[in-house]
Amino acid sequence: MSDIKELVENKELLGKITTAEDAARLVKRDMMLGCSGFTPSGYPKVVPTALARRAEAEGPIPVGIWTGASTGPELDGELARTGCISRRFPYQTNEEIRKGINSGEIQFADIHLSHCAQNIRYGFYGKIDIAIIEALRITPEGGIVPTSSVGNSNAFVEVADKVIVEINTEQPKGLDGIHDIYSPENPPHRKPIPITNVHDRIGVPYIPCPPGKIVAIVPSDVKDSQRPLAPSDEISSKMASNLIDFLSVEANAGKLPKGLLPLQSGVGNIANAVLEGLAAWPTDGLTVYTEVIQDSVFELLDSGKIAFASSTALTPSPDGAAKYYPRLGDFKDRIVLRPQEISNNPEVIRRLGLIAMNTAVEVDIYGHVNSTMAGGTKMLNGIGGSGDFARNAYLTVFLCPSTSAGGKISKVVPFCSHVDHTEHDVDIIVTEYGIADLRGLSPRERSAEIIDHCAHPDYRELLRDYKHRAELGKGHEPHLLGEAFSWHERLRLSGTMKK
Amino acid sequence: MSDIKELVENKELLGKITTAEDAARLVKRDMMLGCSGFTPSGYPKVVPTALARRAEAEGPIPVGIWTGASTGPELDGELARTGCISRRFPYQTNEEIRKGINSGEIQFADIHLSHCAQNIRYGFYGKIDIAIIEALRITPEGGIVPTSSVGNSNAFVEVADKVIVEINTEQPKGLDGIHDIYSPENPPHRKPIPITNVHDRIGVPYIPCPPGKIVAIVPSDVKDSQRPLAPSDEISSKMASNLIDFLSVEANAGKLPKGLLPLQSGVGNIANAVLEGLAAWPTDGLTVYTEVIQDSVFELLDSGKIAFASSTALTPSPDGAAKYYPRLGDFKDRIVLRPQEISNNPEVIRRLGLIAMNTAVEVDIYGHVNSTMAGGTKMLNGIGGSGDFARNAYLTVFLCPSTSAGGKISKVVPFCSHVDHTEHDVDIIVTEYGIADLRGLSPRERSAEIIDHCAHPDYRELLRDYKHRAELGKGHEPHLLGEAFSWHERLRLSGTMKK
Numbered sequence: 001m002s003d004i005k006e007l008v009e010n011k012e013l014l015g016k017i018t019t020a021e022d023a024a025r026l027v028k029r030d031m032m033l034g035c036s037g038f039t040p041s042g043y044p045k046v047v048p049t050a051l052a053r054r055a056e057a058e059g060p061i062p063v064g065i066w067t068g069a070s071t072g073p074e075l076d077g078e079l080a081r082t083g084c085i086s087r088r089f090p091y092q093t094n095e096e097i098r099k100g101i102n103s104g105e106i107q108f109a110d111i112h113l114s115h116c117a118q119n120i121r122y123g124f125y126g127k128i129d130i131a132i133i134e135a136l137r138i139t140p141e142g143g144i145v146p147t148s149s150v151g152n153s154n155a156f157v158e159v160a161d162k163v164i165v166e167i168n169t170e171q172p173k174g175l176d177g178i179h180d181i182y183s184p185e186n187p188p189h190r191k192p193i194p195i196t197n198v199h200d201r202i203g204v205p206y207i208p209c210p211p212g213k214i215v216a217i218v219p220s221d222v223k224d225s226q227r228p229l230a231p232s233d234e235i236s237s238k239m240a241s242n243l244i245d246f247l248s249v250e251a252n253a254g255k256l257p258k259g260l261l262p263l264q265s266g267v268g269n270i271a272n273a274v275l276e277g278l279a280a281w282p283t284d285g286l287t288v289y290t291e292v293i294q295d296s297v298f299e300l301l302d303s304g305k306i307a308f309a310s311s312t313a314l315t316p317s318p319d320g321a322a323k324y325y326p327r328l329g330d331f332k333d334r335i336v337l338r339p340q341e342i343s344n345n346p347e348v349i350r351r352l353g354l355i356a357m358n359t360a361v362e363v364d365i366y367g368h369v370n371s372t373m374a375g376g377t378k379m380l381n382g383i384g385g386s387g388d389f390a391r392n393a394y395l396t397v398f399l400c401p402s403t404s405a406g407g408k409i410s411k412v413v414p415f416c417s418h419v420d421h422t423e424h425d426v427d428i429i430v431t432e433y434g435i436a437d438l439r440g441l442s443p444r445e446r447s448a449e450i451i452d453h454c455a456h457p458d459y460r461e462l463l464r465d466y467k468h469r470a471e472l473g474k475g476h477e478p479h480l481l482g483e484a485f486s487w488h489e490r491l492r493l494s495g496t497m498k499k
Numbered sequence: 500m501s502d503i504k505e506l507v508e509n510k511e512l513l514g515k516i517t518t519a520e521d522a523a524r525l526v527k528r529d530m531m532l533g534c535s536g537f538t539p540s541g542y543p544k545v546v547p548t549a550l551a552r553r554a555e556a557e558g559p560i561p562v563g564i565w566t567g568a569s570t571g572p573e574l575d576g577e578l579a580r581t582g583c584i585s586r587r588f589p590y591q592t593n594e595e596i597r598k599g600i601n602s603g604e605i606q607f608a609d610i611h612l613s614h615c616a617q618n619i620r621y622g623f624y625g626k627i628d629i630a631i632i633e634a635l636r637i638t639p640e641g642g643i644v645p646t647s648s649v650g651n652s653n654a655f656v657e658v659a660d661k662v663i664v665e666i667n668t669e670q671p672k673g674l675d676g677i678h679d680i681y682s683p684e685n686p687p688h689r690k691p692i693p694i695t696n697v698h699d700r701i702g703v704p705y706i707p708c709p710p711g712k713i714v715a716i717v718p719s720d721v722k723d724s725q726r727p728l729a730p731s732d733e734i735s736s737k738m739a740s741n742l743i744d745f746l747s748v749e750a751n752a753g754k755l756p757k758g759l760l761p762l763q764s765g766v767g768n769i770a771n772a773v774l775e776g777l778a779a780w781p782t783d784g785l786t787v788y789t790e791v792i793q794d795s796v797f798e799l800l801d802s803g804k805i806a807f808a809s810s811t812a813l814t815p816s817p818d819g820a821a822k823y824y825p826r827l828g829d830f831k832d833r834i835v836l837r838p839q840e841i842s843n844n845p846e847v848i849r850r851l852g853l854i855a856m857n858t859a860v861e862v863d864i865y866g867h868v869n870s871t872m873a874g875g876t877k878m879l880n881g882i883g884g885s886g887d888f889a890r891n892a893y894l895t896v897f898l899c900p901s902t903s904a905g906g907k908i909s910k911v912v913p914f915c916s917h918v919d920h921t922e923h924d925v926d927i928i929v930t931e932y933g934i935a936d937l938r939g940l941s942p943r944e945r946s947a948e949i950i951d952h953c954a955h956p957d958y959r960e961l962l963r964d965y966k967h968r969a970e971l972g973k974g975h976e977p978h979l980l981g982e983a984f985s986w987h988e989r990l991r992l993s994g995t996m997k998k
Contacts, residue, residue, distance in 0.1 A: 353686020
């Protein structure tokens with residue numbers, strides 16, 4: 001056990017320091033646990049691992065797990081594998097848990113990330129029994145200083161009966177002071193969120209917590225399980241350059257400021273490629289208001305291209321962490337980590353006027369977007385923050401390659417097999433073939449735009465044939481419902497969407 | 500021509516008083532017109548009618564028409580009938596125009612009502628050539644005092660090159676002073692919208708307009724073409740009482756204040772029935788933050804059950820107008836009409852914590868909602884404000900009868916033929932059979948809840964059969980894509996969804 005006494009600055013709490021095994025004993029069957037963590041950053045590691053060990057010895061201890069978003073293998077992986085997750089909110093990316101979700105054994109609710117905290121406070125999902133929060137230290141007042149993410153931790157601490165703190169001595173000390181914790185009141189007492197600039201700080205740099213709630217403090221030295229980023233490939237670079245060309249045209253036409261508006265981009269290689277591409281943007285001083293800070297944002301902060309980045313999590317790759325975590329002090333006045341209720345808040349997103357860039361699983365010819373479900377049924381990760389941003393941004397962009405599976409799957413289909421974002425919310429679609437600008441177009445115009453500019457040439461004639469035959473039957477948004485999903489059915493039965 | 504000179508208080512503008520025919524001559528082919536009007540309230544009547552007459556004589560003069568929402572027959576009906584509408588945003592309810600939309604002759608973009616004004620200001624849809632605004636009077640500074648709605652009129656006046664004002668002497672004088680006009684700045688200069696209570700007034704009671712923009716002032720004495728409200732039938736009363744029972748349970752459980760939170764409800768008989776049902780709510784002083792004020796809101800304001808109502812339009816039935824318009828003075832300190840950008844603003848909706856109650860065209864077993872399109876293709880009216888409210892409310896409720904067409908159509912289907920609101924946004928579904936409370940449920944749990952509590956008994960076994968067979972194939976949200984739309988296909992081919 002590493003010595004964490006000096007990190008527990010509220011000395012009344014020293015007696016709460018204990019082992020992960022003892023802390024895990026506080027968890028009972030059917031409890032609801034609220035855990036820190038957003039992307040595999042800042043999640044508790046040793047208490048969940050100890051709970052999984054206990055389950056291996058005693059049999060499954062099924063509980064409900066709330067987090068910020070996805071976590072690492074020590075939490076989602078271990079607890080799913082040992083049968084300890086009966087219910088899971090609001091997002092995940094772990095192979096082990098996904099198996100349980102898709103078999104129906106784990107009840108998963110896929111919730112807009114900005115809505116979680118308030119719905120918990122409203123009492124919509126029952127109470128949180130125990131919050132388990134990874135921290136850098138505990139302040140003299142009992143405040144919990146988070147680590148590499150904030151997520152929903154403030155809300156969990158507010159509503160939980162008990163709080164377990166994992167003090168992680170391997171998280172970079174440079175994170176201390178980076179957080180800005182603000183919790184809106186519930187209606188009818190809620191006030192405007194006073195953010196008018198990406199860099200505004202409106203709260204305190206720790207999660208307030210009555211010391212009496214803290215029932216266990218556990219040392220940890222397990223690092224975040226960061227995921228490597230694949231280098232940008234030709235297709236993601238092409239998508240990025242298509243998008244950036246479009247943004248240039250918009251800025252030159254006066255529809256966007258020359259220095260753009262605050263940028264939001266999703267997690268993963270495509271998002272990273274877009275931000276990398278912005279290294280060549282003609283003006284410095286860009287800003288980022290998003291939910292994750294990946295390697296490219298660190299790079300652009302370093303070069304001065306980005307002046308400030310607001311997020312709820314740092315999500316570097318292992319290489320990015322090795323490079324930038326030791327230098328966090330250099331960035332601390334240019335990064336803020338907020339609760340996801342604030343990083344993803346519709347009020348702030350709409351006020352600041354974000355350019356929201358997220359990845360689609362598939363799009364249809366009218367501009368509906370599937371973000372979550374393969375073949376309409378198999379959960380991939382979840383909607384995450386994409387709806388929070390897409391619905392309220394200045395400009396809503398979805399990116400996807402035109403095909404996958406070596407061309408066997410067209411990402412442009414007649415009818416999305418699952419709709420997460422509707423035609424009412426999507427402005428721009430980008431593939432490696434081009435841009436579809438859907439603003440102000442009718443469905444018939446949108447389908448022409450998407451097929452001509454975004455679909456893979458191998459699928460364009462098939463899509464045009466569907467469009468043509470559907471339009472014979474009239475209707476504002478022409479469809480042949482009897483064959484709307486025939487592309488997905490063909491894929492399922494023959495392994496390809498090609499005819 | 501009625502004498503409107505005393506209503507033009509800016510005397511420099513007296514020379515602009517002219518006939519509807521002359522004003523209509525200012526409209527040229529391919530122009531974009533921004534017209535006042537929201538629901539059939541406060542729309543220009545005599546200039547569009549004169550334009551239609553001109554088109555009858557000279558041949559079609561196709562233009563793009565922007566409004567707040569739906570308008571009356573003098574605008575949408577006459578101009579569609581005479582071939583003068585090539586493009587239409589963002590909502591309509593007129594039979595004549597719907598015909599053109601569904602035949603593909605009129606390009607209709609179905610846009611969230613709160614997004615219109617900002618997207619116009621951002622320049623996303625090109626410019627507005629002429630704004631045509633119905634007014635009570637013009638102030639000495641040239642300010643335009645609107646009539647029975649505000650809609651997007653302030654934005655149209657801001658961006659249009661020219662403004663035509665119809666001064667309607669038949670609109671009730673009691674409307675003067677009821678409006679509160681506030682236009683947010685564009686990002687990056689936008690500030691918090693300072694509404695923290697339904698009754699807050701944050702702007703001025705007229706639409707500011709540089710007098711030089713006003714090119715014509717036309718007298719009008721044509722009344723709003725109000726639509727009668729059908730009396731509540733047994734089914735809508737049952738839906739209303741199911742919903743109100745649910746709200747009681749929530750309030751008693753402490754999940755809602757005893758005096759509820761601000762209420763929003765859509766247009767039409769079901770919405771009216773719900774509000775009528777609230778006459779029996781145990782506490783007085785309810786509030787309304789919505790886009791339309793129908794008869795029931797006047798009644799509840801009159802009885803004191805509702806303390807204050809904020810809206811963008813008054814939409815009484817002819818009977819309601821006859822009863823309450825002469826008494827507007829009694830209500831003026833308890834009603835405010837705002838631009839739809841504010842009445843439907845996500846920032847304000849989320850801050851105030853609305854209970855949003857809207858009508859669905861159909862719902863599916865997982866809680867997706869179709870609000871716009873019959874059989875996935877035929878436009879009915881449009882999404883209107885339902886997405887603005889549903890996406891950001893405290894509690895999002897959709898109501899629909901369990902069947903229509905004498906039982907031949909089930910409103911609960913395996914897969915919505917068009918998705919306007921996703922599973923991520925829908926909390927509660929109500930039919931005359933009961934309530935499905937979807938909060939925190941996984942898709943498998945949601946489908947059980949919806950089938951058991953909301954579907955018509957005649958369709959429950961068919962739905963259960965689909966659910967059961969879909970679940971054999973696994974997946975988080977089980978579907979049989981090959982037969983997902985078979986109910987709609989059966990209806991199309993055999994006239995009923997029944998087997």
